[in-house]
Amino acid sequence: xxxxxxxxxxxxxxxxxxxxxxxxxxxxxxxxxxxxxxxxxxxxxxxxxxxxxxxxxxxxxxxxxxxxxxxxxxxxxxxxxxxxxxxxxxxxxxxxxxxxxxxxxxxxxxxxxxxxxxxxxxxxxxxxxxxxxxxxxxxxxxxxxxxxxxxxxxxxxxxxxxxxxxxxxxxxxxxxxxxxxxxxxxxxxxxxxxxxxxxxxxxxxxxxxxxxxxxxxxxxxxxxxxxxxxxxxxxxxxxxxxxxxxxxxxxxxxxxxxxxxxxxxxxxxxxxxxxxxxxxxxxxxxxxxxxxxxxxxxxxxxxxxxxxxxxxxxxxxxxxxxxxxxxxxxxxxxxxxxxxxxxxxxxxxxxxxxxxxxxxxxxxxxxxxxxxxxxxxxxxxxxxxxxxxxxxxxxxx
Amino acid sequence: xxxxxxxxxxxxxxxxxxxxxxxxxxxxxxxxxxxxxxxxxxxxxxxxxxxxxxxxxxxxxxxxxxxxxxxxxxxxxxxxxxxxxxxxxxxxxxxxxxxxxxxxxxxxxxxxxxxxxxxxxxxxxxxxxxxxxxxxxxxxxxxxxxxxxxxxxxxxxxxxxxxxxxxxxxxxxxxxxxxxxxxxxxxxxxxxxxxxxxxxxxxxxxx
Numbered sequence: 001x002x003x004x005x006x007x008x009x010x011x012x013x014x015x016x017x018x019x020x021x022x023x024x025x026x027x028x029x030x031x032x033x034x035x036x037x038x039x040x041x042x043x044x045x046x047x048x049x050x051x052x053x054x055x056x057x058x059x060x061x062x063x064x065x066x067x068x069x070x071x072x073x074x075x076x077x078x079x080x081x082x083x084x085x086x087x088x089x090x091x092x093x094x095x096x097x098x099x100x101x102x103x104x105x106x107x108x109x110x111x112x113x114x115x116x117x118x119x120x121x122x123x124x125x126x127x128x129x130x131x132x133x134x135x136x137x138x139x140x141x142x143x144x145x146x147x148x149x150x151x152x153x154x155x156x157x158x159x160x161x162x163x164x165x166x167x168x169x170x171x172x173x174x175x176x177x178x179x180x181x182x183x184x185x186x187x188x189x190x191x192x193x194x195x196x197x198x199x200x201x202x203x204x205x206x207x208x209x210x211x212x213x214x215x216x217x218x219x220x221x222x223x224x225x226x227x228x229x230x231x232x233x234x235x236x237x238x239x240x241x242x243x244x245x246x247x248x249x250x251x252x253x254x255x256x257x258x259x260x261x262x263x264x265x266x267x268x269x270x271x272x273x274x275x276x277x278x279x280x281x282x283x284x285x286x287x288x289x290x291x292x293x294x295x296x297x298x299x300x301x302x303x304x305x306x307x308x309x310x311x312x313x314x315x316x317x318x319x320x321x322x323x324x325x326x327x328x329x330x331x332x333x334x335x336x337x338x339x340x341x342x343x344x345x346x347x348x349x350x351x352x353x354x355x356x357x358x359x360x361x362x363x364x365x366x367x368x369x370x371x372x373x374x375x376x377x378x379x380x381x382x383x384x385x386x387x388x389x390x391x392x393x394x395x396x397x
Numbered sequence: 398x399x400x401x402x403x404x405x406x407x408x409x410x411x412x413x414x415x416x417x418x419x420x421x422x423x424x425x426x427x428x429x430x431x432x433x434x435x436x437x438x439x440x441x442x443x444x445x446x447x448x449x450x451x452x453x454x455x456x457x458x459x460x461x462x463x464x465x466x467x468x469x470x471x472x473x474x475x476x477x478x479x480x481x482x483x484x485x486x487x488x489x490x491x492x493x494x495x496x497x498x499x500x501x502x503x504x505x506x507x508x509x510x511x512x513x514x515x516x517x518x519x520x521x522x523x524x525x526x527x528x529x530x531x532x533x534x535x536x537x538x539x540x541x542x543x544x545x546x547x548x549x550x551x552x553x554x555x556x557x558x559x560x561x562x563x564x565x566x567x568x569x570x571x572x573x574x575x576x577x578x579x580x581x582x583x584x585x586x587x588x589x590x591x592x593x594x595x596x597x598x599x600x601x602x603x604x
Contacts, residue, residue: 311458329432330458348430387436387454
């Protein structure tokens, strides 16, 4: 068995595109220089950086000056949230997040509370949607921060960004808005001018770029307190040395993914639709978690399989070289069920039996056929051993 | 820590798995809400009191299935008195160990076996229905594993006080508020004790 031969956990990280590796190599070896001025080595890197920044800024319709490289999405989220909070706490210490946000946002919300902020946690509906009405109701005169995860990392629900924008515009005072676009980037159209956010984080390794590099969009004129201090080489929110090779890889990955974004999206959508269709045809008594088609990101399918537990399923799939994820408490470090599914009103059993597939352009229909066939066999085998299944199905035999 | 090869073998090809028709004793422990449930069936020779056959069903993770499998191996062919001495530590040992966070899974299977034996003995007039009291609570607390180190909370001296009065259970635990496992432990205590009809209310206090 080859580990991860059929890899369907791309929301965590995705395989590097071979072209991306080629694009990075020269910058690890002969063109390794730090950016600088007046000498050819530094200028060469400067010019390359300008080009890479333009490529990536274009994917978000940002101005290149608004794009800052960071060493990943989590660093970008921390710089933005803590930077905005520190800069604007004097205008009010109330922040709004949702119960289903990405852990980066929720752990930062906990930090905000320690800094004396009050935090409102918005509840999602049963599809994982956090409505604009809930946001409107939570806004207070001292609200200074609103944090959003554009696409939910567990069930792929797309949040109503346009409606949020209207609510925030009508709030009567400025509320700084930071968005995590980790799962959205490269899988749907994102235009920062249109979205209206003040800051937005993305990361390269979710779109077949290298691990360890991300970017933070900061809208021109947005005051953000500096969180990390050090030598400023490229005027970034994250000072210190830059990895020109990783940035080169990021740019190449973006170039490939965004060359025809509609085609990328429709390929992923086609694969996800096919996966769901096969799952529903082959495995009885499963349910889709999150919205169907509309309102769901193109690469995510999350189902709950009744009567059996997710850690056992993922391990059996793993032994066949198939990598997927589960929301089961038994598979988590803290022995807790998925907080996203629980907030959506699912019960423990639905969370324990949940399976998350996140696809990439490298997945094929043949792989999906193989994975679904394996999952159907495993499900039947585990159900045969399950007291819950036996209790409800023994009369039928 | 990863699973041992023994755990993987028993998980992938469990022994004695499946529902038993006309068992002499049966017990189910755990609950779907807590993520694991085990049922054990026994066929017992009335004369020799030997476990002639044993099988299990499991709703749970890999370690849950593997420990249920090994427990049935350990119990098969033993007399009831011999089988009463099988502990979760025996199951752990026979599996070449479990990751600390998974030790609690081995307790459930061992527990289910003991309940099945007890059910048989009560049904056949071999013992009385035990009186519920402080001792019962203490026995249950010995089955609660602190996930970080994989040992029970009594051995780890985390239980400071146990009281039982008129259906009210009172437990003082020496687990700090910043301990990430505090809620897990409390939840598991409630799960273990709430199955007793004598228990009307459970109060757990922390420092």
